[in-house]
Amino acid sequence: MSAKLFKARHAMGPTVRGLALVANDGFSARYDLDRIKGIFSRPAHKLAGQSYVGRILVLDTAKGGVATAWMLHEMKSRGIVPLALVLNSVNPILAQGAALGDVAMLAGFEQDITAAVPDGAEVEVNPAEAFLKVI
């Protein structure tokens, strides 16, 4: 079976492979997560109640404030961090957080990436080549 490949305009971090957790919704570590339990906690979020730990999050855009720049690093230190962040668009905060936390990140696709990647699919995030591959 052939793999589907999606090129990104923005990329950083290590290559990783894992299961996608997909929603057409935003992302902010402060606004959306219970970082102790490792779940989405904002009641209105489409992933509310679901664990983000070790998942490749495929979401629409960055939301909210600047705290995520620290929080990805902090979450990684406790092993409750997403494996990678894949978004249609990011703000500087997510990129700065990924840089400090060494978390893989892709952003900027030709199509809506949240519609293109099936929830639960196994995917490879390859920042060096700036692509996401659905296995």
Added chain:
Amino acid sequence: MAMKLNDEEQDILAGKAGIVPQQALKHQIKVGDFFHAADFVPVTQAHIMADTESLGEAGVQWLEGLAATTEGQRRVRIPTITDPRGTDFAKAHLLGQTAGMLDLERRAIAAFEKLGVAMTNTCINYQTIQAPTRNEHTAFGDTGVVIYSNSVCGARSNFEGGPSALSAGLTGRTPRYGFHLPDMRRGTLRIQVDHTPSTLNGWGALGGAIGRLAGNYWAVPVIEGIEGAPKSDQLKHFGAAMASFGSTALFHLVGLTPEATKFSDVADAGLPAHRITRSDVEALQKSYHTDDTVDVVVFSAPQLSLYELGDLADLCDNRKFAVPLLAVTSPQVKPDSDRMGYTARIEAAGGHVFSGMCFYQSYAREISEAQGWKRLATNSAKLVNILGGYGYRPMLASMEACVDAAASGKLVRL
């Protein structure tokens, strides 16, 4: 294409200025390359968001690692100040904060001081420390600071999270992308409003509605229809909410903000157009009114100006609160509030005035669990947008209605 570095930057990258600036520049290059920045731009001020709830033990250790570097190789090069801390040490017991939280705060502060950072602990530095000027390139953290500085002052900053703002302080520059570039400051959507709010919660709700429409960081709303000359506190709440709901970093008010004397100064014809009505703004406020009983009233996010504290003091006279009322301001405003008697009048009614922190940056989830506070009334649209994720049921109302709720325990519906 990788960022172009000048001779000084090449030297920093080679470690000739020490390991701390070198590490800072490497971080900035990662971010700059991610956004395809061509080069760096010098900045004049940096503002660091670094509450310890965000930093955690890992972040504080990271700061302490930088601070342990040899004196002479670790200090910031430009005025570098801080956003609110995660506590007011004098009143931490009122929030149920633990000794461990306070210890982490002390360690973070000690590290920042060794790095030469000025602990201003404020998110209203544009009202209290030094407002940036038009076209001044800065590296500001706190979304409310950035959107106010970009939009109202005409300065140029991206959202700079703590690590990046500190890096900018240490190197005196930041990658040139986003809102440092004139083309990125042009409008991307046109919004006609048919109602100019009068209350701070109304301004916040309008900002929140526009932020939701704008939808992402790179969107720049161009707004028409505002009547009169908004005050600084009104635009403070307007911008802070817009930045919170939309991750928006820049807006233009046609005829009011410095880059938008007229529409064509900041946008081309044919932008996607939207209309926001009074009922849209009221609907946003009503959507948060999920209960009639409140456990706590909070005025914070952004920190209150002296004028806001004066208004609050007027409302507190001859009242006795049934539920806690917390008002949060900056260390610059607090002494004036004390001197003017505002603090005493608020506290005589049973309220508490905190300094140098912000409610949502102070372990809000743990405060809720320790104090049993769930149903929270506030006049800050930014705060209601944030606190849902922390397990609160936040409700948005006017300052007057919030004070009434503190006295009666009941929040009257809009």
